[in-house]
Amino acid sequence: MKNMMYRDAVREALDEEMARDDTVFNMGEDVGFLGGNFKCTEGLMDKYGDLRCKDTPISEQGFVGMGVGAALRGLRPVIELMFGDFMMVCMDQICNQMAKITYMSGGQVSVPMVIRMPIGGGRSSAAQHSQSFHAWVAHCPGMKVVVPSTAAEAKGLLKTAIRDNNPVVFFEHKMLYTTKFDVPEDEDYTIPFGQARMVSEGDDITVVTNSIMTVKAEKAIKKLQKEGISVDHIDLRTIVPLDTDTIIKSVKKTGKLLIVDEGHESFGISGEIATRIMPEVFYDLEAPVKRLGTADVPLPFSPALEFPLIPDDKKIYAAIKEML
Numbered sequence: 001m002k003n004m005m006y007r008d009a010v011r012e013a014l015d016e017e018m019a020r021d022d023t024v025f026n027m028g029e030d031v032g033f034l035g036g037n038f039k040c041t042e043g044l045m046d047k048y049g050d051l052r053c054k055d056t057p058i059s060e061q062g063f064v065g066m067g068v069g070a071a072l073r074g075l076r077p078v079i080e081l082m083f084g085d086f087m088m089v090c091m092d093q094i095c096n097q098m099a100k101i102t103y104m105s106g107g108q109v110s111v112p113m114v115i116r117m118p119i120g121g122g123r124s125s126a127a128q129h130s131q132s133f134h135a136w137v138a139h140c141p142g143m144k145v146v147v148p149s150t151a152a153e154a155k156g157l158l159k160t161a162i163r164d165n166n167p168v169v170f171f172e173h174k175m176l177y178t179t180k181f182d183v184p185e186d187e188d189y190t191i192p193f194g195q196a197r198m199v200s201e202g203d204d205i206t207v208v209t210n211s212i213m214t215v216k217a218e219k220a221i222k223k224l225q226k227e228g229i230s231v232d233h234i235d236l237r238t239i240v241p242l243d244t245d246t247i248i249k250s251v252k253k254t255g256k257l258l259i260v261d262e263g264h265e266s267f268g269i270s271g272e273i274a275t276r277i278m279p280e281v282f283y284d285l286e287a288p289v290k291r292l293g294t295a296d297v298p299l300p301f302s303p304a305l306e307f308p309l310i311p312d313d314k315k316i317y318a319a320i321k322e323m324l
Contacts, residue, residue: 015047023075087136117170119133205231205256258316
């Protein structure tokens, strides 16, 4: 194992896959000369040249569309959006083109491309640069949706995404980029999609999280463990495909379920998870399923207003205590 920042694990995955496969290339705003807004592609232009690490104009619809075309012609583009909020600018290319072409061609063509983007609040970036829209693309069939919570997951899942012959949308939480985690040193380290990770095991309650909420929940659970409370903590890793089997097995054991997600609580993945597993766990539940998400308001610029709206370890701790 080696200890490294989340952003460095992303860059290492890109570097290894570009070295392994000449058809892999990066494209996006400032990914080349500046090394990306969050420094995830730093040094790749120097190593591979500007044709494989391509700076683009400020036109998400244009360069995501270019990525779709490149994928159709046999390349494996990795597109970076500077912020996940900018996804709305190119939703036609993502949901009407990238996600549907394989289906509409009757399987005659594939679209092996990845779109990477940072999500989440915590930086006081205000309402247009702090959102978490992973539920939006999960609602559109034809794409895989990835939400890594550690540097090891960022590396292993990104390598899997690049090798996949289907389009993948890869959400990286911006508040994790400079956090350090242990990462396997194996250059061929990959993580399969659709297999959640058991962060901890226990009998009192099941807690399901993704992305940075996994890290925040870990902090709350460590405090609860000192009080004699044991938690089955499940880190989803991917939303599409969704590992419902692991969640169902856990809830049948604990009888209680808390789902924590940074997306807005209404119409999000927490409600989808609860609905999907309900037929299998209804008679095993000892309490209603509880959801914890970001409040249904635009995120403010002021930290004093922003932070209370987003789930944190204190809110997770309180929610678990309330359910026991």
